[in-house]
Amino acid sequence: MPTRPSDPRPRSLRRPAALGSLVAGALAAGLLAAPQPANAEGLRIHDIQGTTRVSPLAGRQVSGVPGVVTAVRAFGSARGFWLQDTHPDRNDATSEGIFVFTGSTTPAVAVGDAVTVSGTVAEYYPGGEKAGLQSVTQLTRATWTVRSSGNALPAPVKLRPSQIPDRYAPDAHGGSIEKLPLRPGSYALDRYESLEGMRVSVQDAPVVGATSEHKDLWVTAEPRHNRTARGGTLYGSYRDPNAGRVKVASLIPFAQRPFPVANVGDELTGTTAGPLDYDNFGGYTLQATELGKLAGHGLKRETTRKQRGDELSVATYNVENLSPRTPQAKFDRLAAALVTNLASPDIVALEEVQDDNGTTDDGTVDAGQTLKKLKDAIKAAGGPAYEARQINPVNGQDGGQPGGNIRTAFLFNPARVSFTDTPGGDSTTAVRAVRAGGKAALTASPGRIDPGNAAWANSRKPLVGQFTFRGERVFVVANHFNSKGGDQGLDSRFQPPARSSEVQRNQQAKAVNAFVKQLLAADRQANVIVAGDLNDYQFSSALKTLTAGKVLTDQVGRLPRGERYGYVYQGNSQVLDHILTSSHVRRVDYDIVHVNAEFADQASDHDPQVLRWKP
Template sequence: MKNICLISLFILLIISELAAQVEIWEIQGTTSFSPYLNQTVTTNQNVVTVVGEDFFFMQTPTYRSDNSPSTSDGIKVVMNTPTVEVGNLISLTGVVREQFHRTQFDEGDGLTITVDSVAVALPLPVILTDFFPSEAAMDLPDLEKVEGMLVQFPQAITTGPTSEYGETPIKIGTTRSFREAGIIYPAPWSPEWDGNPEVFEIKLGALGLLDSLLSGGMNLTATGVMDYDFGDYLLLPTEYEITSDAPFRAVDDPTATQATIGSLNCFVLSDLESEYVIRRQKVAAYIVDMMKAPDILAVQEVRGLSVLQDLANLIKTNHPDINYTPYLISNGMSGGFVINVGYLVRNTVSNVQVTQLGADEPFSLGGKLHYRPPLLLEATWNSTPPKPIKVLNLHLKSLNGIAGGNSTEVRTRRYEQSISVAHMVEANINENLVVVGDFNAFPFTDGYVDVVNQIAGTPSLGAEYPVQNIVSFPLTNFSTSVAKKEQYSYVYQGNAQILDHCLGADFQGL
């Protein structure tokens, strides 16, 4: 046994002698992949900056940095039980790997670690600013240049809520990021969207600090190490401070002479789900407290009429003066996952008629065009004198798959649905029409289909499927009339965006 141990030690010594002697910034290189990928290297006397449960990071001491803005001085080391501590100066021999585009060493390949000193000063953190990381699209994002390094920022804003994995999207500065027109970089044609490369994520509890659920619009400051995980740059903080809470306010109270129309996606509200009671309570409270109980509420993604009736009953129980009547025509879906569009209408509105439009309209690639047919409500405001109103409730094809293997079906359906709805708008445009709902589309072109501008009859920046001239009188998109920071109904990958809209024509007599 002693001979075997001596032979193993001798082999390790030979490997260490043969391994290239390199600095971390040489391992990282100036591209997304290490020039030493899959090679055994030795990097000497680097500082351990953070230690996690099954990993640690080390970084070139400040005085040995190449000071190049294109290379990182830090790197991740993955091991089940780290044997080092923050502030250790260590030398390491191992195999350079790329895991999900993150350069690292892995214990599984065999590591030789020597502690040269137990307590040295940590490298100075890189300061993130409004200009770094850049907002411009580029083949090598700025954050790649600090992957594995200590970074610090004095001010950032959360651009979305904390995910189920404890990760929150943030952006340096005080202005959150928004989705912009076009296809994400690199795009095959214009317009092109840069993808907001300045957005990254923070995981507050990654290194044992107090974890917290955040919402969009909060301000914070932090210091930590920049990791890269599953396609996103991720800050693992060694310290942080929440410096301001998020604004959360209701719509304005309507005046005595105002009538109100609202739209709400209930996110698959079903009486079959285990959390139905609590979710129904939250939706009911949101309708009353945040939306101020609109006279007409267009809803999307409810299982059926019984769910709307439950909401109406709960609201009346909690607020006896608010009386809603539900309206819904089933789209014919069955099974566990069923979503419909419908209405809740207060007794301030009368002569209500609800009609499903386009239910049997064919799709050019086969089958029916509308999975969730638009629902037209015709009614009268109980004002003096009474005034007619029409509301068209939409829940159109989602963006899922628009650039994937099923892109032809997705783009074609979205385009043909927008054409279909544009004709519905044109047929009702002179009758106090309001078009609301989940358009699953931005207020501008996504580069493939310009759904909203097709329906509204407004100018387009261009798309693969060009806008047709159908609507004779352009509709106004009231969703873009609020303050810029409030122009969103959804957050995706840290970017606020409007997918739910309210379009209106010239209201006659209202």
């Protein structure tokens, strides 16, 4: 998933080609003389913001714009202050606030100063214009005059369910919504845009995204909407992205007020208030000048039950870029989770296992030391003496962090289950399903599914292994489909947003589906378990492709709705990891074990999951 630096990147300027309808309106109202001067005077913030996402005055000079300073950003390379008009117009579509950008220079203003500002109107696209996000209207190359100090601030607009429309964004059939008139009473994204730069607040806000290393968290202004069993916000369909989610950052110096360390289900009690910003790390962000008090609700890490003697347990766990260079503390935490929280599964499909020197890009591809270090940690935690199976990738061909050569791998407990080692599996040879001894078998175990298929370009190849449990053959496929990198965000200016990465996932799902069909053609009663990080939702086209022909059942769909998640991104509790089973694998007990995704302190950003099955 996307990563980010500690501070916002320098702001770049974009200039629309022409003025919009607001200038014509200003001329008609007598605010501007005709012909319009190069340096526009007499305008107010709502005239600059206009009734669309892009200012009708972008690229123009304005003078003497009045307002009160409501907040100052005095750190990073995107310093400046927020200015808000204390005499708003009557149009809900026009914002009364704006950011005055001063670059790396701390502005010489204080909250409560009444100022008049002159500068250039500009549109800043977080992450660059090609990133597809919305723009922020701002004033640059600004000068200002302080008229008075200590003035009262405008009351914040309270974000609450009645303020947030059910519909998330207008439908532009994949096109830009920038030039559409804002309808804040109809669309949530329009509501937020109409408040850009203004003071807003949330009251007694539930935390739906834990505090990150960048000192921010996510709350919801719709506390009752799509709640999970543990206090998060469930992302259950493309139609409903949970419009109440808002990121909270802080403008208060951490030495003065440390940022709260919150887990999902906690609450910021009282009022959290500040200007509404927008960035490329989460969209609309409340930059708090006032932070509510954290009320911890004591969220606990889950522990699943132990498998019975006649049950096979199969787990999947994305261990997030694990290598021998990873701190020992992370190995110990992963091991403790596998032993205690997952009750020492018989088989574990691992994702994001890096090679033996991590991101050093020197041609190393073996991961023996990485797996040994994890196995040793598991044994030290009181777990079984696991054995491992994996296939080294071709250097630099499986994506992930450059030099890391991530791959999927198996751990298994030889005291409970046996692995059928069949030679012939390597990084470029495709494994095939055959019939042997009246049952399905593999031409190589472990083997890779169709590694030459273009579907796996710069992506992890599925690993399949043949196991035996209590006399039953079991085929496990470990997967890590391509990431969502390159997709447009839910809050994109293109609506609905393009999900370009799913094209490759659909191709990957088709390849795995075809292989499962091979196994079932060899033996229609073959026991097949497909597990791993599929990087897509249970309602996605990729999962529909993977289960096509009813050859597999996605166990996520059998959980109670409020428990269908194992990953939290931008305040949305969602599904990326899955365990699927063939039709002969019946009456299973499936559990997503919540130990990471909802917590500020994580060993991985994914929750593991486990399936128990009695043959």
